[in-house]
Amino acid sequence: EARRLYGLAAAQGHADAQCDLGAMHDDGEGGPEDLVEARRLYGLAAAQGHALAQCTLGRMLTNGEGGPEDCAEARRLFGLAAAQGLMRNAFSAPCMMPKAGHRILRCRCPVRPRR
Numbered sequence: 001e002a003r004r005l006y007g008l009a010a011a012q013g014h015a016d017a018q019c020d021l022g023a024m025h026d027d028g029e030g031g032p033e034d035l036v037e038a039r040r041l042y043g044l045a046a047a048q049g050h051a052l053a054q055c056t057l058g059r060m061l062t063n064g065e066g067g068p069e070d071c072a073e074a075r076r077l078f079g080l081a082a083a084q085g086l087m088r089n090a091f092s093a094p095c096m097m098p099k100a101g102h103r104i105l106r107c108r109c110p111v112r113p114r115r
Contacts, residue, residue, distance in 0.1 A: 035066030
C-alpha cells in the first residue's frame with residue numbers, strides 16, 4: 001500500500017515521494033527490487049534538486065546499478081549534493097552507506113567531486 005501511495009505522490013512530481021519510492025524499489029521494500037525503476041525515480045527527484053536523490057543516483061551511476069556506469073554524471077551529482085551540504089566526502093554520505101544485503105560501493109571511478 002505504501003508503494004501505491006508514494007507512487008501517486010511521485011506521479012504528481014513530489015521530489016520527496018520520488019526519492020522515497022526510488023528507495024523502495026532500490027531495496028525491494030513493498031515489492032520486488034527494480035533497480036531500473038529506482039534509477040528513474042531518483043533521476044526525477046535529482047532533477048528537482050533533491051540532494052539525497054542526487055547522491056543516491058550518483059552511487060547507482062558509479063556502480064552501474066539499473067543501467068550503465070556514468071562516472072562523469074556521478075561526479076556532477078555528487079558535486080550538487082555536496083553543494084547542498086549532504087556530503088562532506090563521498091564515503092560519509094548517507095547514500096553511500098551499505099545496507100544489509102546490498103552492494104558496497106565499487107570505486108571504479110573517482111567519486112569525490114572536483115572543486
